[in-house]
Amino acid sequence: MLIELDNKIISTQIFEKKFVCDLNQCKGNCCVEGDAGAPLRWDEVNQIEKDIEYIKPFMKKEGIEKVEETDFFYLDPENEPVSSLVNNKECVFVVFENGIAKCSIEKAYNQGATKLKKPLSCHLYPIRLKKFNESIAINFEEWGICAPACSCGEKLNVPVFKFLKEPLIRAFGEDFYNELEIISKEI
Numbered sequence: 001m002l003i004e005l006d007n008k009i010i011s012t013q014i015f016e017k018k019f020v021c022d023l024n025q026c027k028g029n030c031c032v033e034g035d036a037g038a039p040l041r042w043d044e045v046n047q048i049e050k051d052i053e054y055i056k057p058f059m060k061k062e063g064i065e066k067v068e069e070t071d072f073f074y075l076d077p078e079n080e081p082v083s084s085l086v087n088n089k090e091c092v093f094v095v096f097e098n099g100i101a102k103c104s105i106e107k108a109y110n111q112g113a114t115k116l117k118k119p120l121s122c123h124l125y126p127i128r129l130k131k132f133n134e135s136i137a138i139n140f141e142e143w144g145i146c147a148p149a150c151s152c153g154e155k156l157n158v159p160v161f162k163f164l165k166e167p168l169i170r171a172f173g174e175d176f177y178n179e180l181e182i183i184s185k186e187i
Contacts, residue, residue, distance in 0.1 A: 003183060005179055005183070006176075007136060008135065008136050008137075008138055008172070008176075009132075009136070009137045009138065010138045010180075010183075011137075011138060011139045012187060013140035014127060014139075014140050014159070014161040014164075014180075015160075015161060015183065015187050016187075017140050018150060018153030018154045018156070018157060018158055018159060018160070019149050019153040019158065019159075019160040019163050019164075020152040020156050020158050021149050021152075021163075022148040022152040023100050024100075025148030025149075025152075026145055026146065026148050026149060027099055027100050028101030029145045030122075030125055030143070030145060030146065031090060031091050031094045031101040031102075032089060032090040032091070032094060032101050033089075036085075037076075037083035037091055037092070038082060038083040038091055038121050038122050039082055039121040040081040040083060040119050041081075044081075044116060045073055047114065047115060048072055048073075048105070048114075048116065051113065051114040051116065052072060054113040055093070055104055055105055055108045055113065055114055057108075058104035058105075058107040058111075058113070059093060059104040060094065060095050060096075063086055063093060063095075066086050066092050067092055083119070093105050095107065105118050105119070106118040117170075120171055123164075123170065124167045124168070124171060125141070126140055126143065126146055126149075127141070127160065127161075127168075128140075129171070140160055161180050162184075165177060168180065
């Protein structure tokens, strides 16, 4: 089922499905698996371009080499920017800590080296946004590697939208999130 709010078309799955990342189980594989890099917005591309030299100290050698060889992003078949991949697999910004994939942009942000916390598409995952003319579709993307997060969310009874409160506010503002809270109670 879909709900329309302003110019947003929201899948009710973000209220119905449960989700809490369980990095000890999934190892951050959403940053490694897939058929393309992380979707980027043009303002994020501009910020990363501006701060790339400050982000590089937090990156893996292979990621830095890829950035220097090609770039940190490329255009996908829909002509949208996505992060480059190392060996057609992991995001160019992936670093591993104790076998868990982490984001070097976020590490740089936590040290005050960039204003960008991480790409919004990563921050919002497993919610995916899709633009249609003047509307934005807000969907839950179910992916097998996130099964531990769904199980954890079920155990803790945390709906997807509540787990993603911070990035939803980042994307659409606090008033929008408050509307989601109201809709959740009505469903």
